[in-house]
Amino acid sequence: MNNALPLVIAIPMITAVISLLGRHRPGMQKGVGLAGSLALLSTSIAILAGVLLEGILSVQIGNWPAPYGITLVADVLSSLLTLVAAVVVLLVSIASWTEIDPDRVAFGYHPLLHILTMGICGSFLTGDVFNLYVWFEVMLISSFVLLGFGGERAQLEGTTKYVTLNLLSSTLFLAGIGVLYGTFGTLNMADLALQLRGPTHAHLAETLATLFLLAFGIKAAVFPLFFWLPASYHTPPVPVSAVFAGLLTKVGIYALVRFFTLIFSGDAAVMHRIILVLAAFTMVVGILGALPQRDFRRIVSFNLISHIGTLLVGLGIFTPLALAGTVFYLMHDIVTKTCLFLFTSIVQRLGGCADIGKLGGLYRSHPFMALLFLLAALSVGGIPPLSGFWGKLILVQAGIAEKEYWLVAAVFGAGFLTLYSMSTLWSEVFWKDRPEAIGDPECECVGRTFLPLSLVTPIGILVFLIVVMGIWPSPFFHLAELAARQLSDPQMYIQKILQGKP
Amino acid sequence: MTVEVELALTVGGLYAAGLYMVLRRSIVKLVIGLALLGHAANLLIFTMGGLVRGQPPLMHPWDTRLWGRFADPVPEALILTAIVIGFGVQAFAIVLIKRIYLDMGTEDLRELQSTDITP
Structure with missing residues (x-):
């Protein structure tokens, strides 16, 4: 089972190469993309099953023993996230069949999507800090191109901001790696965890923790480092922003969770306090930013930021229950945010634009799509019995158990505002009558009525997942609890990687 | 040892200049x-990896590990990777600004x- 780990990186790479070879045959690219995504999905299911049966899996690349070679590790969190990522990529690649224009496909959309997948899966599985940097860069470079290609004016502007802040974050990450290696002489995460358990270098550990918090905070769009996100996520084609919203910021969250449970968990406890404050600010400021927006995707972008804060709550409280809440919420958030961003495509097709003031009446014309949207939106708002409710419930329980009442208040406040923002979307886009005769040459609000099946099916599947996670949460919560147990007891991870070395 | 001080100053200067330019x-x-x-x-x-002069990381055939002070090749390998990545990213950025x-x-x-801007 261990040998399946490199496959998760190899499959997207091979898919990308084959679909690059078939550049001028869009039909073949679709087939290859579908086959590759299905292969990735089945491999990641196999890995999750293997982790549940045999415990943490690991591979030493090139058979170099642990602290020297590059390690690939899959614990429950990594394999779970790989699985969710595979689901998202599969659905988004299906949605891209009709939602990406032929020019962009000819330019290499499909290979880029799979290279991005490779970077995401690599980041989830690596057990080496420098290797994580490399996967981040693989992910970033493909996301730069995905964001910018097509060359519309808004896209170029969005890309400028995205590129600048993400490069800045990479520089901080790289500086952190340099200091880490210079101090501890190792970059293997398990080895680092072991060395930082020792009494030495406490002050340096805090400095390093701050550097990594900044670097990953920019990637994850944490307050006050999130301004690149609402400036760029509404500019590219819808499937691109759906996969970005679903997965890219979550890789930043994953890196934060990994670093602050495994490496910086002992001496740098003050950092968890800082994370808690940042989480509260991200939740509240993010959702306040959503309120005045009028563009469908910008509203969802600000909601995305707010929920990044909710994800960090569990990491800040740092008890097994809270971490389980974060893992559960992570699964929910990836699914719902991808779903909401894909909905932009539906809204743009039916209404002709994305400005919520000019939209309306979609409930009357397409009640089924409106119902699907309502389920996704209520889940984001945290209404029982949908997936978002359970995630928030666990986090609130953990917060009350640790007597962090102000944080619980922030979660509730942000929750109410999220519900308000979602109901604005509902009433403006679906419920109210369609405003007639608005003479705006920029936005010809002439909608089409045709919805391709390849767009509706992925959304349907995502909403189905949301409902399943809502009415049958116990298996998902069980998985989240297992992941949290491994995260809060890193000894298992360290021993597995270092194979009983001191 | 003085080289390290000079390098540290250079690093600081580069950071300062870089930040200044980014804010233009x-x-x-x-x-x-x-x-x-x-x-x-x-x-x-490079500087954090430790600067060692004239001690290449070579060992005798009968040794199983390196002893004493030696120039660590790992930071160079890291930098090489980072330079290549940086080169690619800068090429992209230049095309973007053009x-x-x-x-x-x-x-x-x-x-x-x-x-x-919110319209």
Whole structure:
């Protein structure tokens, strides 16, 4: 089972190469993309099953023993996230069949999507800090191109901001790696965890923790480092922003969770306090930013930021229950945010634009799509019995158990505002009558009525997942609890990687 | 040992210059600033890896590990990787700014705000 780990990186790479070879045959690219995504999905299911049966899996690349070679590790969190990522990529690649224009496909959309997948899966599985940097860069470079290609004016502007802040974050990450290696002489995460358990270098550990918090905070769009996100996520084609919203910021969250449970968990406890404050600010400021927006995707972008804060709550409280809440919420958030961003495509097709003031009446014309949207939106708002409710419930329980009442208040406040923002979307886009005769040459609000099946099916599947996670949460919560147990007891991870070395 | 002090000062200078350039309004200076920040980080890894002169990491055939002081090759390998990645990213950034200049006829970041402003 261990040998399946490199496959998760190899499959997207091979898919990308084959679909690059078939550049001028869009039909073949679709087939290859579908086959590759299905292969990735089945491999990641196999890995999750293997982790549940045999415990943490690991591979030493090139058979170099642990602290020297590059390690690939899959614990429950990594394999779970790989699985969710595979689901998202599969659905988004299906949605891209009709939602990406032929020019962009000819330019290499499909290979880029799979290279991005490779970077995401690599980041989830690596057990080496420098290797994580490399996967981040693989992910970033493909996301730069995905964001910018097509060359519309808004896209170029969005890309400028995205590129600048993400490069800045990479520089901080790289500086952190340099200091880490210079101090501890190792970059293997398990080895680092072991060395930082020792009494030495406490002050340096805090400095390093701050550097990594900044670097990953920019990637994850944490307050006050999130301004690149609402400036760029509404500019590219819808499937691109759906996969970005679903997965890219979550890789930043994953890196934060990994670093602050495994490496910086002992001496740098003050950092968890800082994370808690940042989480509260991200939740509240993010959702306040959503309120005045009028563009469908910008509203969802600000909601995305707010929920990044909710994800960090569990990491800040740092008890097994809270971490389980974060893992559960992570699964929910990836699914719902991808779903909401894909909905932009539906809204743009039916209404002709994305400005919520000019939209309306979609409930009357397409009640089924409106119902699907309502389920996704209520889940984001945290209404029982949908997936978002359970995630928030666990986090609130953990917060009350640790007597962090102000944080619980922030979660509730942000929750109410999220519900308000979602109901604005509902009433403006679906419920109210369609405003007639608005003479705006920029936005010809002439909608089409045709919805391709390849767009509706992925959304349907995502909403189905949301409902399943809502009415049958116990298996998902069980998985989240297992992941949290491994995260809060890193000894298992360290021993597995270092194979009983001191 | 003095070389390390000089290198540390260089790293600091590069960071300062990079940050200054990133905060300019010209998009060309922005890209130059990002490149300088990348160099600063690479040089930081190099300096932190420890500077050892005339001690190559070679061992006798009968040894199983290296003893004493030796020049650590790992930071160089890290820097090499980071330089290659940085090169690719900078190539992309240069194409991007060229495209922006051709499309919009400006290199002033203050005129590139349409995606930030709420209409």
